[in-house]
Amino acid sequence: xxxxxxxxxxxxxxxxxxxxxxxSSGAASVNEIAAPFAMSLQAISKHLKVLxxxxxxxxxxxxxxxPCELKAEPLREADAWIKQYRxxxxxxxxxxxxxxxxxxAKSAQAKASASRSTxxxxxxx
Amino acid sequence: xxxxxxxxxxxxxxxxxxxxxxxSSGAASVNEIAAPFAMSLQAISKHLKVLxxxxxxxxxxxxxxxPCELKAEPLREADAWIKQYRxxxxxxxxxxxxxxxxxxAKSAQAKASASRSTxxxxxxx
DNA sequence: TTTGTATTTAACCATACGGTTTAATACGTT
DNA sequence: AACGTATTAAACCGTATGGTTAAATACAAA
Numbered sequence: 359x360x361x362x363x364x365x366x367x368x369x370x371x372x373x374x375x376x377x378x379x380x381x382s383s384g385a386a387s388v389n390e391i392a393a394p395f396a397m398s399l400q401a402i403s404k405h406l407k408v409l410x411x412x413x414x415x416x417x418x419x420x421x422x423x424x425p426c427e428l429k430a431e432p433l434r435e436a437d438a439w440i441k442q443y444r445x446x447x448x449x450x451x452x453x454x455x456x457x458x459x460x461x462x463a464k465s466a467q468a469k470a471s472a473s474r475s476t477x478x479x480x481x482x483x
Numbered sequence: 484x485x486x487x488x489x490x491x492x493x494x495x496x497x498x499x500x501x502x503x504x505x506x507s508s509g510a511a512s513v514n515e516i517a518a519p520f521a522m523s524l525q526a527i528s529k530h531l532k533v534l535x536x537x538x539x540x541x542x543x544x545x546x547x548x549x550p551c552e553l554k555a556e557p558l559r560e561a562d563a564w565i566k567q568y569r570x571x572x573x574x575x576x577x578x579x580x581x582x583x584x585x586x587x588a589k590s591a592q593a594k595a596s597a598s599r600s601t602x603x604x605x606x607x608x
Numbered sequence: 609t610t611t612g613t614a615t616t617t618a619a620c621c622a623t624a625c626g627g628t629t630t631a632a633t634a635c636g637t638t
Numbered sequence: 639a640a641c642g643t644a645t646t647a648a649a650c651c652g653t654a655t656g657g658t659t660a661a662a663t664a665c666a667a668a
Contacts, residue, residue, distance in 0.1 A: 362497075370489075389645085398629085399645075404626075423644065424644080444562070529655090546664090547664060
């Protein structure tokens with residue numbers, strides 16, 4: 359599988375994202391990583407293997423411990439891919455801004471209108 | 484499934500990423516979207532359903548066509564998640580910079596050394 | 609109403625995923 | 639050598655994924 363797909367599919371699981379969050383504050387052993395989760399150590403071990411295959415973590419050897427360390431490089435690539443679309447969502451916000459400004463203008467107009475004719479009935483604000 | 488997982492797993496497929504790229508230059512019908520791919524229309528239809536479930540596209544109705552349009556909002560959220568780790572890869576680059584500068588310093592030292600003793604044999608550049 | 613075009617649904621298949629439980633492995637300690 | 643702890647591997651299960659082909663649906667045009 360290509361790296362980007364590997365990265366995104368590794369990120370597509372809340373447990374794995376939580377593991378990365380944990381590792382962002384320092385390396386940890388498998389046991390330490392597994393502690394907060396309501397699932398077996400073996401399940402966590404599998405998640406770690408997925409993260410390792412995606413190169414989101416690297417693992418060392420210290421006696422019987424295999425400490426995991428976060429490697430952010432694939433995140434950088436994922437970020438670069440997503441950034442292609444940044445303009446797109448910013449445009450959308452621009453349009454929303456424009457729309458809100460238009461609404462505001464209409465509202466002001468309505469107010470002016472209302473002050474001229476006090477008979478208008480407003481059911482919904 | 485939570486939105487972020489939905490988004491990342493939708494992005495974890497090169498065909499779907501290519502579809503999004505296509506849609507970034509404007510809405511398109513299913514047939515138009517499918518044309519460049521070496522797979523059945525039905526397969527593309529499935530991919531579109533995945534993208535729709537992740538709210539990465541929305542679909543209209545025009546006679547018998549169901550044009551697809553890119554919706555970037557989930558990408559914005561994915562981007563926000565990844566950005567948490569930005570500092571991390573920047574740090575790594577800082578360290579890489581430091582390492583490269585160190586290498587350079589050593590290289591300069593080596594050169595100085597070499598110019599003093601021309602007997603050194605270099606097998607690999 | 610028949611025909612043609614656009615698209616989805618259904619049924620199927622192989623493989624992957626996320627979890628389990630039960631071994632097996634690797635290392636440190638006694 | 640035997641035990642305890644850390645971790646992985648193996649076998650299994652239900653469900654999801656990514657693809658196929660064949661059938662159904664929706665609409666336009668003849």
